[in-house]
């Protein structure tokens with residue numbers, strides 16, 4: 001029975017190693033996409049005279065956009081005066 005157990009452990013370990021490799025690739029891909037989006041948003045903000053504020057205190061699904069003394073959330077439309 002011991003060789004059978006070892007084989008099962010080995011399959012399980014190989015599966016974990018494969019999952020880990022896949023997850024690492026996914027994280028790297030997600031991080032690269034996040035960097036691209038962050039740079040694009042910064043560029044858009046510069047070109048449209050908008051500043052990026054803090055994370056929306058109401059929904060936390062977007063950063064607040066600041067323009068003309070008004071801060072607003074593009075996700076939930078929460079508005080605050082600056």
Ligand SMILES: [Zn+2]
Pocket residue numbers: 056057058059060061062073074075076077078
């Ligand atoms: Zn919001």
